[in-house]
Amino acid sequence: MSDPIPESFYSDRSGKPIRKCVMCEKDLIASGEPYAIEKAMKRTAEGDVLTLFEMAICIPCGQKMNQRMSEHSKRVIEEYFESIHLNEKRVGLGQEDWQDKWDKVCVVTGEPLSEVTEFNLIGNFIGDRVIAGIPPVAISGEIMEQLQEKISPETRQEMDDFRDTYLGPDDPQLKALLSETQFVLL
Structure with missing residues (x-):
């Protein structure tokens, strides 16, 4: 059996797992379909x-x-992921005891998240469990x-239109910070 969703992926508002797809609003936990959660984080000067946004x-x-991405973008994203060995690093993390370290360092650079100002948490789930062999990761x-x-x-x-449509926080200060954040749906 796979591991439960780490609490880092719970909703900041409710403190519970995020249940609805940001686009179709399907109940993700009940549906039994695979889904992804991404949270963008920013460290303040203090x-x-x-959390700039959280979405499932x-x-x-x-x-x-x-499908809305250009063919060029799909190709360069795939080539970039291959060049940084993202999939291999993620699979390698899944072969280790990842639960205590996945959210401490960038999976690509190994840089401690305590030393970066922005990072994303990304995970793939079915129901209330991590998809076996695909551990969550942090990316600087x-x-x-x-x-x-x-x-x-x-x-x-x-991507900007998606961010503005689905990810806009209510807080004006967070909204301003989010507009400065690099967003790519992974």
């Missing part, structure tokens, strides 16, 4: 870590978003920024 998306909706803002620079302007606009 050292506090703020079912795989069918994620695939619809992927630097990696997200490099990826953002590689995608086409059209795909960047699609």
Whole structure:
């Protein structure tokens, strides 16, 4: 049996697992379909870590978003992930005792998250469990920024539109911080 969803992926508002797909609003835990959760985090000058957005998306909706990307962007994202060995590092983490360390360092660079100002937490789940063999990961803002620079302007606009439509926080201060954040739906 796989591991339960780490509490880092729980909703900041409710303190409970995120249950609804951000796009179709399907109940993710009851549906039995695979889904992803992504949270973008930012460290303030005072050292506090703020959640800029948190979202869950079912795989069918994620695939619809992927289809809206340009072919160029799909290819460069795939090539970039291969060049940084993201999948191999994630699988390697899954072969270890990942539960105590996945959210301490960037899976790509190994840099401690305590030393970065922005990072994303990304996990894949079915029901209330981690998909076996695919542990959650943390990715530094630097990696997200490099990826953002590689995608086409059209795909960047699609991602910005998605962010503005589905991820806009109510707090004006958080909304301003989110607009400065590199966003790529992974």
